[in-house]
Amino acid sequence: MPFPISYDPDPVDSAAHLIQVALTPVFMLSGIGTLINVFNTRLARVADHLEDVRKKLSAPPSDDTPADPLNTPERLHSQQKRLHRRVFVLDAAILLNAIGGASTCGAAMALFVGSIRDASTSAWLLALFGIALACTVGSLMFFLADTLLSWHGLRRDTNLTLDAE
Secondary structure, eight states: OOOSSOOOHHHHHHHHHHHHHHHHHHHHHHHHHHHHHHHHHHHHHHHHHHHHHHHHHHSOOOSSSOOOGGGOHHHHHHHHHHHHHHHHHHHHHHHHHHHHHHHHHHHHHHHHHHHHHTOOOHHHHHHHHHHHHHHHHHHHHHHHHHHHHHHHHHHHHHHHHHHHO
16 A cells, blocks of 8 residues: 655655755855954954054153153054054954945845745845855955954064064
């Protein structure tokens, strides 16, 4: 006696394929979330350093403390300018990552809407996922710019320290 329910492998295969495809945005969102966390932590450290430089600039020099050649007003203004650049590029990296995350969510939504309504949403899916990838690459480029600014500042500080000795 055969079972009353017929087994058609196509719906199961298509559902399995949909689940496999839906996992791609989940992994991408996880990576984007991790990058945003890294960029926010780095931005907080830069902001703390910028606040320290502002305090040093606003503090009047006292007569009893010896002059520090590494904390001259010119050098502190130079550090302040570099730190402002770093804040800008990190803000841009976070913004691009946020847009990439939103686009990834939109791509996942287009995928599900297309599968539920049997509508052709492939153009939306490709556009949103392409935007997500482009924004993620752009945010990594801004992160590279921040890293280069940081390295430049460290090298400059090291050279000034060696020259002062």
